[in-house]
Amino acid sequence: MVLTTRRRTLLGMGGACSLGLLGTSAEALAAQENGRKLGYAIVGLGTYADVILPRFAECRHSRVTALVSGSPEKARRYAAQYGVPDSGLYSYDTFDTIRDNPDVDIVYVILPNGMHHEYTLRAAAAGKHVMCEKPMANTAAQAEEMIAACRAAGRKLMIRYRSHFEANNREAMRLARSGELGTLRIVTAEHGFNIGDPTQWRLNRALAGGGSLMDIGIYSLQAARYLTGEEPISVSAVESTDRSDVRFREVEDTINFQLVFPSGVVADCVSTYGSHHNRYRVVGTQGWLDAEPATAYEGNRLRLRREWRTADHPAPELALNQFSGQLDHLSQCVMTDSDPIVPGEEGLRDMRIIEAIYRSAREGRTVAL
Ligand code: NAD
DSSP, X not given: OHHHHHHHHHHHHHOSSOGGGGTTHHHHHHHHXXXXXXXXXXXXXXXXXXXXXXXXXXXXXXXXXXXXXXXXHHHHHHHHHHTOOGGGEEOTTTGGGGGGOTTOOEEEEOSOGGGHHHHHHHHHHTTOEEEEOSSOOSSXXXXXXXXHHHHHHTOOEEEOOGGGGSHHHHHHHHHHHHTTTXXXXXXXXXXXXXXXXXTSGGGOXXXXXXXXXXXXXXXXXXXXXXXXXXXXXXXXXXXXOOTTSGGGSSSOSEEEEEEEOTTSOEEEEEEESSSOEEEEEEEETTEEEEESSOSOSSOOOEEEEETTEEEEOOOOOOSSOHHHHHHHHHHHHHHHTOOOSSBHHHHHHHHHHHHHHHHHHHHTSOEEO
């Protein structure tokens, strides 16, 4: 029973459009598409868009062809920098006319969490495929609507879980699931940072959907799931928030949670807006792996202990960095009509567990999943 559940989950996290497409078969695909790069529209020109936009330069199958911004001046400045024509510039009001732009294949939503649902629905209605930032939405119900809208439109939906495209994380997944650490027993995962400006949208409930769990703790949740390759069967959570702190009038600061998996593995997870954490550790009966930083933009480090020896364990390099690799992955899934390895359903699973974590903290009891 346990093995069946585990195997089904592993297959579920696989998907038809394999990462192998980023390797040698990429050339074959490019030839098939006459070298065409699919066009991305970037919605929201904030901090993370600044991380993403330069990464198109390394992509083989993706280019940026449109920008959506509330500021025409900013849009023009970015357009000049990234070679986007005037015909590819949109405001939030004119966004829906993107349906008439044949150079846009994929809409990439990099807006505050509370806007992901609306812009995914509008993108699907415009006949575009969607890349949506994490967390997928404010609620599981919204996530379900996003999946249904893309399905009804016959369009792909992928959630931007970049760790699935990062070399160390992929190696950690392989090691943890392969049995090389023995039988898995314990996972610990910590993600957090000391949040600043009390006026930012991340501290506004309507725009953020919640506090640290929605923004950074979701990395601990993801890690526990992708390292074990299992789905949790129950969750217990404890919240600690100083409501007199002006930053935490609407959302939580710290919410730590424990997940129990079918095989018996237990994951202890930290999620906080109070201190800096970026780490996970997987302990099995024959050894452990430790990643710190674990899910950073760069400089991730993996250590491994086996046969009584501890050593750095550099992962085999991937053809592309995590950012470009993820952009190209969706382009290739569109070209080959296959499913992304992190589809909307993957985001929905997290949203359901996140809601259970909040319920457990609120009601002071373990919640079955
Ligand atoms: P940001 O505040 O820097 O940018 C948000 C953008 O949305 C800005 O351009 C802003 O002008 C625009 N916007 C439009 N309407 C808005 C409104 N009503 N209120 C506030 N902003 C509005 O945020 P960010 O850090 O770029 O985060 C955007 C999304 O990307 C979030 O969902 C976040 O979780 C995600 N993100 C993901 C990663 C990752 O590694 N995958 C990293 C950072 C952020």
